[in-house]
Amino acid sequence: MCEPPQVLADRPDGTVVRSGAIVAKAHAADTDREALAARIALAAAPQLAGILLPPLTAPEPAVPTARPVSLWPLGAPVDPTDPGAAPWAEAADLLARLHRTEPPFPLPPMRGPAKAARAVARMRAALRGDAITPPRDPAAEPGDVIALPRDPAVEPGDAIALPRDPAVLSVLAGWRSLPAWARGEAPAPAPGADALCHGDLHLGQLVRHPAPDGPWLLIDMDDAGVGDPAWDLGRPAAWYAAGLLAPEDWSIFLDAYRAAGGPAVPADGDPWPALDVPARALTVQTAAVALAKCATEQRDPDDHEQLMIESCARIATLPPELATGPAS
Amino acid sequence: MMQCPKCHAQMNTYNRNGVQIEQCNGCRGIFLDYGELESLTRLESQWAQQAPPAPPAPQQAYPPAPPAAHAPAWGAPQHGGHYGHRRQKGFGRMLFSS
Numbered sequence: 311m312c313e314p315p316q317v318l319a320d321r322p323d324g325t326v327v328r329s330g331a332i333v334a335k336a337h338a339a340d341t342d343r344e345a346l347a348a349r350i351a352l353a354a355a356p357q358l359a360g361i362l363l364p365p366l367t368a369p370e371p372a373v374p375t376a377r378p379v380s381l382w383p384l385g386a387p388v389d390p391t392d393p394g395a396a397p398w399a400e401a402a403d404l405l406a407r408l409h410r411t412e413p414p415f416p417l418p419p420m421r422g423p424a425k426a427a428r429a430v431a432r433m434r435a436a437l438r439g440d441a442i443t444p445p446r447d448p449a450a451e452p453g454d455v456i457a458l459p460r461d462p463a464v465e466p467g468d469a470i471a472l473p474r475d476p477a478v479l480s481v482l483a484g485w486r487s488l489p490a491w492a493r494g495e496a497p498a499p500a501p502g503a504d505a506l507c508h509g510d511l512h513l514g515q516l517v518r519h520p521a522p523d524g525p526w527l528l529i530d531m532d533d534a535g536v537g538d539p540a541w542d543l544g545r546p547a548a549w550y551a552a553g554l555l556a557p558e559d560w561s562i563f564l565d566a567y568r569a570a571g572g573p574a575v576p577a578d579g580d581p582w583p584a585l586d587v588p589a590r591a592l593t594v595q596t597a598a599v600a601l602a603k604c605a606t607e608q609r610d611p612d613d614h615e616q617l618m619i620e621s622c623a624r625i626a627t628l629p630p631e632l633a634t635g636p637a638s
Numbered sequence: 639m640m641q642c643p644k645c646h647a648q649m650n651t652y653n654r655n656g657v658q659i660e661q662c663n664g665c666r667g668i669f670l671d672y673g674e675l676e677s678l679t680r681l682e683s684q685w686a687q688q689a690p691p692a693p694p695a696p697q698q699a700y701p702p703a704p705p706a707a708h709a710p711a712w713g714a715p716q717h718g719g720h721y722g723h724r725r726q727k728g729f730g731r732m733l734f735s736s
Contacts, residue, residue, distance in 0.1 A: 323736075390734055425736065514734040549733065553714035580708045589710065596732065614730045617714070620650075624712040627648040627663040 324532065325377075331384045332366065336377040337532060343378050345418040349531040350380055352506070355414045361407050363519055363527040385517025385527065398546075398559050399566035400526040401516055406572030408528065409505045409539035420507035420537030422544070422588070423494035426595040429602070430485050436602035437478060477601060477611070477619045483626035484594040492591040498538045505573060509533030511542045539574035543567065543581075544588030548596065551589055552621040554614055590625050597622045642667060652715050661715050 318333065319326040325336040337346060353362040366381040389395050490496040497503075508515065510533040518524045546563050549555035568577055575581035582589075600615035611619055640649040640660050647664025657677045660669040670678075 388734070390731075396733075510736050512734060512736065547710075551710050551713040554730075554732070582708050582710050586710055590712070599736070600732075612730075614732045618732070621712065621714065623650065624663050624714075627650075628712050 328384060333382045333384050335380050335382065336375075337380065339377045341378055341532075342418070345535075346378055346380075346532070348415070348417050349534045352414070352417060352534060353531050357411055357414045358408070360525065361404050361411070361528060362531070363517060363529045382529070383519060384521060385519035385524070385529065386521035387517050388513045390513075396513060396559070397516060397526050398563040401511070401513075402543075402563045402566035402572070403570045404516075404526060404528050405508065405511065405539075405542050405574075406567045406570030408508060409542070409573050410571060411506050413504075413506050413536055417506070418535045419497070420509040420535040420541060421533035422507070422509045422537065422541040423492050423498075423591065425494075425510060425533055426492065426591045426598075427494040429595040429598040430481070433478070433481065433598040433602040433605075436605040437475075475601075476623070477597070480619060480622040480626045481594055481597045481601060484590065484597075484622040487625060487628065488591050488594070489587060492587050502573070503538040504536050505539040507535060507537045507539055508542050509535060509537070511545055538588065539572070540584045541588040541591075543572075543574055543585055544592040545596075547581075547585045547589035548593040548618070548621070552593065552617040554617050593618060593621045593625060640669065643669075650715070663712070666715075 313330065315327050315329040317325070318328050323338045327334050327336075350365050352358060354364050358364075363382060363385060366383060371379070388397065485493065491498045508528055508530075510530060511528075515528055515530050516526050517529050519527050543564075546555055546560065550557065550560035564575070564581060568575065575584045597615070597618040600611055600618060604611050604615070640651075641647070642649050642662035642664060644667055645662060645665040647662050649660040649662050649669060651658055651660050653659075657674050658671065659674060661667070662669075
């Protein structure tokens with residue numbers, strides 16, 4: 311009758327277990343519980359019906375748990391073996407509708423930039439051979455001195471392990487080229503940075519519910535909040551810029567977003583002035599995660615990871631006048 | 639790494655149809671080594687011989703024309719040129735993870 315529970319994902323930032331038609335997520339131990347409660351309430355809000363997968367009502371645990379837990383109905387994910395079936399248009403439509411929805415109650419900031427900072431911190435830690443767990447406050451790391459070791463605060467491991475690898479230097483240089491807000495070190499600049507955002511869009515964040523033929527919905531609210539909606543387009547934009555995402559698929563995505571009245575980019579013309587900073591940040595984030603994995607697993611980057619690293623190298627050598635906005 | 643003689647930005651090496659070329663990250667100018675232009679011309683004439691005597695447009699012999707879509711200044715230099723396997727290259731684990 312009852313199949314044994316199945317672990318769908320087990321990472322430091324969340325463990326996801328399926329039991330029958332219910333999915334339980336144990337969030338990271340250091341999660342801001344109040345912020346998480348607001349994010350989960352957002353997924354339950356009637357204004358977001360048809361956009362976000364609503365949670366199941368979780369019973370209050372009898373004893374406080376070390377990690378907060380949320381319950382969700384099971385959905386059918388994107389088939390990773392069928393590129394033609396990837397719901398680019400549906401994803402863009404959902405994002406446009408999310409971005410157009412007025413926040414129904416006060417919400418914390420979208421965590422995209424914080425997540426990018428965490429990825430860079432994770433790369434540094436992995437290359438130093440530290441524990442993989444990122445430090446609590448990645449922005450406070452003295453890592454920016456690595457390429458220019460003028461600061462006595464540079465850690466001994468940094469000086470030895472980091473500068474040797476041009477890929478790592480590219481990622482760090484790309485990171486430095488970003489404005490402070492995109493590194494999670496300052497609030498996103500107004501105006502327009504107060505939209506509801508998902509904060510961590512990728513193809514693993516879409517499910518059909520009810521499975522297997524229901525409409526596509528966005529899942530995983532852990533990084534959702536208010537911010538610059540262009541961030542949610544940043545990852546597909548970064549994939550496209552790197553040559554990972556075919557121009558046809560990028561066009562389908564962008565056109566669907568515009569058709570649904572998405573506010574992150576102008577209705578026509580060049581979308582890149584709006585997308586440039588988020589796409590660069592997500593390029594750096596993706597390459598940093600890839601290099602962290604390569605260091606931990608003691609392997610070379612695969613073809614896709616290599617494309618993102620090459621993108622970082624181009625970003626790193628970009629003349630300042632071509633970069634949009636101040637580089638802080 | 640080479641420096642662009644025109645704008646002094648760094649140049650990256652790319653492989654086009656088996657010919658190594660250097661492209662500037664800043665002004666996108668291209669530098670060809672000795673013999674590389676001849677190699678490209680040869681490739682072009684080979685392509686032209688293979689091509690059917692159909693109307694020339696919209697297919698172009700060389701270079702692979704970039705799509706009309708916008709791309710950032712730091713975008714992959716071969717945009718539009720290396721998608722021979724449509725919707726294959728771009729599908730992998732990376733598109734499914736943070």
